[in-house]
Amino acid sequence: MLNMGGPSTVAETHDFLKNLFMDGDLIPLPFQRVLAPLIAKRRTPRIEKQYEEIGGGSPILRYTEYQGAGMCALLDELHPETAPHKAYVAFRYANPLTQETARRMKADNVKRAVAFTQYPQYSCSTTGSSLNELFRRGRAGEMGDVEWSVIDRWGTHPGFVEAVAQNIEAALQQFQPSDRSDVVLLFSAHSLPMSVVNRGDPYVLEVSTSVNAVMDRLGHSNPYRLVWQSQVGPSAWMGMQTGEAIKGLARLGKKQVILVPIAFTSDHIETLYELDLEYMREGRELGMDIRRAESLNESPVFIRALSDIAAQHLRDYSAGKSGPMSVQMGLRCPGCKNATCGQQKHWFARAGQS
Numbered sequence: 001m002l003n004m005g006g007p008s009t010v011a012e013t014h015d016f017l018k019n020l021f022m023d024g025d026l027i028p029l030p031f032q033r034v035l036a037p038l039i040a041k042r043r044t045p046r047i048e049k050q051y052e053e054i055g056g057g058s059p060i061l062r063y064t065e066y067q068g069a070g071m072c073a074l075l076d077e078l079h080p081e082t083a084p085h086k087a088y089v090a091f092r093y094a095n096p097l098t099q100e101t102a103r104r105m106k107a108d109n110v111k112r113a114v115a116f117t118q119y120p121q122y123s124c125s126t127t128g129s130s131l132n133e134l135f136r137r138g139r140a141g142e143m144g145d146v147e148w149s150v151i152d153r154w155g156t157h158p159g160f161v162e163a164v165a166q167n168i169e170a171a172l173q174q175f176q177p178s179d180r181s182d183v184v185l186l187f188s189a190h191s192l193p194m195s196v197v198n199r200g201d202p203y204v205l206e207v208s209t210s211v212n213a214v215m216d217r218l219g220h221s222n223p224y225r226l227v228w229q230s231q232v233g234p235s236a237w238m239g240m241q242t243g244e245a246i247k248g249l250a251r252l253g254k255k256q257v258i259l260v261p262i263a264f265t266s267d268h269i270e271t272l273y274e275l276d277l278e279y280m281r282e283g284r285e286l287g288m289d290i291r292r293a294e295s296l297n298e299s300p301v302f303i304r305a306l307s308d309i310a311a312q313h314l315r316d317y318s319a320g321k322s323g324p325m326s327v328q329m330g331l332r333c334p335g336c337k338n339a340t341c342g343q344q345k346h347w348f349a350r351a352g353q354s
């Protein structure tokens, strides 16, 4: 289970930030090896405080382990041919790091593995980065002889869509029945630098497609917008920003709002601090009745979706098909060397079309 990860304790914040700023797939910096530790050090006190305020660390590991155990139990039934299944967590910037997980897999003598991204929508800076790291560890011989396949995106899987929709419906129940259809659904995803969007990264399109699928499932019952949060640094990022959207809705007199995280599968600093503490407080100060759809966390519907995605992948793989959600390791973009790059410019350049 590949993801970014987060510091499980406040004390791990600095190392998490350092690993994050060292990653050229996420943040390409000039003189990265020199600058990254400096930026991480300067940023640490502020981010430590945020992790303190949300209970002393990121719950992402706890939720990923819970989801992984649930997924494997179901998968043993759905795909007994490859049972027993075991979930390993490989985080990009926090423990357990990919390197450590690779070592554990080797010690466990694992021979067959699925690299299953836990980002529903693909970006070269998130899933791409995790897959690159996995490649590096494999090439360094740290994993032993493993037959790999990849699930690289699943943002329109009906089970994922259903789980998000059910959490929205639960949040809608908190409003008076007569008000419900006027509540604005504000889908909020982590933003992406415009430099990444403009080179054709598929993330923005895939997040939009997820939102559309959820709205289809809800029968377009409510007004909705897709907005973007968590910009870092001075460069241009994908907008509109979540904070600006909330202020804009308040100006329009649209005061009943549900914030819906759509690009994360569990709670962490971006939901618990930025959405719950910052934006919801701002909204309430503007006189709004602003709530949040719960993150997928321990949702049984979501865990079933994970097992279904994995089972379908395993069936496709044994039938010799890679399936629509998955590609096999070895296919690497000639442009950025990402395993499953979705950047149109890179692939078209290869085909001689640009």
Ligand SMILES: C=CC1=C(C)c2cc3[nH]c(cc4nc(cc5[nH]c(cc1n2)c(C)c5CCC(=O)O)C(CCC(=O)O)=C4C)c(C)c3C=C
Pocket (backbone or CB within 6 Å): 004, 005, 006, 007, 017, 020, 026, 027, 043, 047, 058, 059, 060, 119, 123, 125, 126, 190, 191, 192, 193, 196, 203, 232, 263, 264, 267, 268, 269, 270
């Ligand atoms: C789909 C999810 C994410 C995308 C896309 C993404 C892009 C992205 N992020 C940064 C910089 C930072 N992100 C930070 C935290 C963080 N980011 C995500 C997800 C995505 N990031 C999550 C889930 C988290 C929180 C982890 C946790 O608490 O468990 C941080 C650290 C916090 C901070 O210092 O503000 C930074 C920095 C960039 C530059 C980027 C674009 C490519």
Ligand SMILES: [Fe+2]
Pocket (backbone or CB within 6 Å): 190, 230
């Ligand atoms: Fe981020």
Ligand SMILES: [Fe+2]
Pocket (backbone or CB within 6 Å): 333, 334, 335, 336, 337, 338, 341, 342, 343, 346
């Ligand atoms: Fe690429």
